[in-house]
Amino acid sequence: MASPEPYNISVPDAAIEKLKRKLADADYPDELDTPDQWPYGAPLSDVKRLASHWQNSFDWRKAEARLNELPNFRKKVSVDGFGDIDVHFLHQRSNNENAIPLLFVHGWPGSFIEVTKILPLLTSSTDGPSFHIVAPSLPNFGFSQRITKPGFAMTQYASVCNQLMLDLNYDKYVTQGGDWGYYITRSVGKLFPQHCLASHINMIRANPPSFASQPVLALQQAVTPYSEKEKKGLERSEWFLTEGQGYRLQQSTKPQTLAYAFADSPVSLLAWIYEKLVDWTDGYPWTDDEVLTWISIYWFSTAGPNAHIRIYYEAMHNPTESIPSKDSVSNWIPNVKLGLAHFPRELSVVPKLWGYTMGPVVYQSEHEKGGHFAAWERPDVISEDLQKMFGKDGPCYGIVKGKSGY
Numbered sequence: 349m350a351s352p353e354p355y356n357i358s359v360p361d362a363a364i365e366k367l368k369r370k371l372a373d374a375d376y377p378d379e380l381d382t383p384d385q386w387p388y389g390a391p392l393s394d395v396k397r398l399a400s401h402w403q404n405s406f407d408w409r410k411a412e413a414r415l416n417e418l419p420n421f422r423k424k425v426s427v428d429g430f431g432d433i434d435v436h437f438l439h440q441r442s443n444n445e446n447a448i449p450l451l452f453v454h455g456w457p458g459s460f461i462e463v464t465k466i467l468p469l470l471t472s473s474t475d476g477p478s479f480h481i482v483a484p485s486l487p488n489f490g491f492s493q494r495i496t497k498p499g500f501a502m503t504q505y506a507s508v509c510n511q512l513m514l515d516l517n518y519d520k521y522v523t524q525g526g527d528w529g530y531y532i533t534r535s536v537g538k539l540f541p542q543h544c545l546a547s548h549i550n551m552i553r554a555n556p557p558s559f560a561s562q563p564v565l566a567l568q569q570a571v572t573p574y575s576e577k578e579k580k581g582l583e584r585s586e587w588f589l590t591e592g593q594g595y596r597l598q599q600s601t602k603p604q605t606l607a608y609a610f611a612d613s614p615v616s617l618l619a620w621i622y623e624k625l626v627d628w629t630d631g632y633p634w635t636d637d638e639v640l641t642w643i644s645i646y647w648f649s650t651a652g653p654n655a656h657i658r659i660y661y662e663a664m665h666n667p668t669e670s671i672p673s674k675d676s677v678s679n680w681i682p683n684v685k686l687g688l689a690h691f692p693r694e695l696s697v698v699p700k701l702w703g704y705t706m707g708p709v710v711y712q713s714e715h716e717k718g719g720h721f722a723a724w725e726r727p728d729v730i731s732e733d734l735q736k737m738f739g740k741d742g743p744c745y746g747i748v749k750g751k752s753g754y
Contacts, residue, residue: 352421352516355436357412357491359648364408367614367647371403374615390623398622399615401636408648411641418464422491425511427504429497435512436491436650437484438463442471447478448738448748449518451509451536451544454483455527455551456656457621458721459490459645465727476735477745482521484512486528487651488658494651495658501666502674505659506535510543519543520748524734526551526694526722528659534677537684537707539670546744548687548711548734550722551694553678554702561680562705569701577714581690581697588695592627595620599660607654617653618643628720630693680707685744687711687737689729693719710743711736 376392385391419440424432438460441447450470452463463483470479485492487500487508509532513521523533523544530551537544557565574582598606609616621643625634647653663674671677686707690700692715703709713733718726738744 350424352423352437352439355420355422355491357415357420359408359412363648368403370612370614371399374399374613376615386626390619390626395615395619395622398618398636398639402614402618402640402644406637406640406644408644411637411644415461418467420491423512423515425508425515427507427511430495430500430504433487433495433508434493435484435487435508436460437482437512438467439516440467440471440481440483442478442480444478446749447471447480449513449516449521450479450481450734451513451521451523451533452481452483452723453509453523453525453529453532454486454489455525455529455720456489456659457624457642457646458527458724459642460485461642461645462721462723466723466731469727469731470734476739479734480518482513482516482518484509486532486659488655489649489651490645491650494655499662499666500658501662501668502531502535502671502677503539503668505532506539506671509533510536510540513543520545522546522548522738522744522748524548524550524723524730527720531663531674531677534681535671538677538681541681541683544684545747546685546687546710546737548689548730548737550689550691550730551696551720552688552690552698552703552706553675553696554698554706555678556702557705565701565704569699572701574699577692578699581692581699584693584697585695592695595624596660599657600664601661603657603661606657610654610657611652614643614647614653617647621646625721628693628695629725630691630717630719632719632721632725678706680705682707684708685710685747687733687744688713689722689733690714691718691720691722691726692716694722695720 379392418438421439422436425435426432454462460483487493487495525533530549533547537547559566686709688703700712715729723730736742
């Protein structure tokens with residue numbers, strides 16, 4: 349087994365100059381004459397402003413230098429049927445050798461950058477548990493390898509993550525994730541419960557309890573009216589299904605057609621992702637440099653600016669016996685203790701009772717503010733949840749004994 353190697357992000361000058369040429373040559377659509385453009389998508393004025401900044405004044409080298417201050421590594425990870433895959437990851441170790449190994453898995457349209465705000469909160473804690481954090485760039489994302497062979501779906505993503513933890517000498521660990529991080533960490537718990545002992549999630553895709561499978565929970569739901577907060581949450585979930593999931597249908601069915609736009613046009617990629625950053629957060633005050641750093645990671649990705657959407661198609665079209673569908677991981681998974689964080693502007697906002705259909709829930713938290721990118725929007729909440737869940741008085745205290753790792 350090869351040891352991890354330090355990794356330095358280094359985008360060629362030629363790639364930066366090519367980006368600027370493409371931005372300079374971009375053509376833009378018109379838009380309707382209305383004061384509120386957001387119902388139609390990313391507003392023209394916003395996209396033009398961001399594209400101009402990207403071309404003329406955004407300093408990728410400065411952003412790149414900040415990213416390179418992080419503990420970046422890469423190593424080959426073996427996956428059945430796909431050979432050795434080159435995986436980029438952050439590995440921030442705590443000064444406490446007995447810290448808890450934590451696997452953080454990002455989603456779309458995020459990347460490993462999502463973990464960066466919680467790193468200092470969880471690796472150097474003095475008042476609560478400390479963590480050794482491993483945050484990979486998923487294959488086809490960021491600075492990990494492009495996968496060109498069909499069939500790389502939930503089982504394979506889970507295998508990459510689990511094998512990476514084992515290769516780092518973390519035989520027992522816990523996980524945190526939302527979006528694809530939700531599906532992948534749940535898949536890890538289902539496939540590798542001997543290694544993954546507990547999970548904390550911030551996108552809760554739970555189903556209502558049924559009398560056939562959870563009669564006690566179903567009866568409790570039948571006699572308990574929804575609170576106003578729960579009704580608003582269900583309205584948010586319905587909004588996503590009716591007004592917000594067009595991207596998902598396209599990426600799940602014909603990703604190659606969409607890929608031509610992303611491969612050729614940085615403005616297309618910018619508009620596609622920027623819409624989600626705004627729509628899916630709870631009034632988060634994005635700066636232009638933040639937005640462009642997120643999107644530049646996609647544009648300068650080792651896998652290219654279009655490979656990221658393939659996860660949708662592959663997950664939908666490649667069931668396995670253990671993971672018959674990506675949504676099957678929302679069903680009961682035993683043995684892996686579960687913590688849930690509820691945010692009002694998440695894409696799926698379900699009643700707390702529903703969470704108990706997913707597995708042995710030992711911790712839940714509800715928050716008045718926050719959306720889809722919880723570790724970025726509310727790093728204080730995610731870190732506090734993990735410290736409470738695994739702290740001395742928490743339900744998962746002592747569940748994992750840290751190991752030295754690399």
